Amino acid sequence: MVELGLKAPDFHLPNVADGRMVSLSDFSSQALLVMFICRHCPYVLHVKPELARLATDYRRENVGILGISSNDAQHYPDDAPEKLVELSRDLGVPVLYDESQAVAKAYRAACTPDFFLFDEERRLVYRGQLDDSRPGSSRPLTGRDLRSAIDAVLSGKSVATEQRASIGCNIKWKPGNAPDYFR
Numbered sequence: 001m002v003e004l005g006l007k008a009p010d011f012h013l014p015n016v017a018d019g020r021m022v023s024l025s026d027f028s029s030q031a032l033l034v035m036f037i038c039r040h041c042p043y044v045l046h047v048k049p050e051l052a053r054l055a056t057d058y059r060r061e062n063v064g065i066l067g068i069s070s071n072d073a074q075h076y077p078d079d080a081p082e083k084l085v086e087l088s089r090d091l092g093v094p095v096l097y098d099e100s101q102a103v104a105k106a107y108r109a110a111c112t113p114d115f116f117l118f119d120e121e122r123r124l125v126y127r128g129q130l131d132d133s134r135p136g137s138s139r140p141l142t143g144r145d146l147r148s149a150i151d152a153v154l155s156g157k158s159v160a161t162e163q164r165a166s167i168g169c170n171i172k173w174k175p176g177n178a179p180d181y182f183r
Contacts, residue, residue: 009106
């Protein structure tokens with residue numbers, strides 16, 4: 001897992017809904033949640049209802065939330081930008097397309113879903129799981145771990161440093177493009 005305190009890597013990516021370019025500097029919120037997601041991963045499909053609730057619950061708070069899809073759309077056409085529009089609508093957050101996969105590498109994203117929460121100074125305070133629910137498990141989908149981190153940032157408290165890595169499907173790297181940290 002990437003080190004806490006990392007400065008949020010910049011990005012300049014198209015929003016799948018309208019093609020408008022979006023950058024890190026477009027977000028001035030107290031907290032910023034960057035989620036690496038896709039359309040077809042069973043883990044993303046499992047947490048999708050909670051991600052939509054989370055977006056709704058924090059809409060009036062000072063939290064920016066966005067999704068980034070970095071999967072190779074040529075080999076995984078379900079993750080093509082035009083197909084991600086529905087995911088963006090369902091979640092209620094902008095979804096950006098990282099065609100070059102450079103942003104996923106800069107964030108050291110490994111799977112979908114993968115969550116990165118930054119404070120107002122855009123320092124990484126949380127990188128981990130949504131909660132301990134998994135597809136096929138009897139554990140309820142609550143978003144407890146991520147919600148706790150967001151609430152800590154919003155209340156000016158420290159986020160617990162003991163964090164469990166997110167679990168999901170590997171990012172679908174283009175042939176020969178897998179980063180060194182993933183080999």
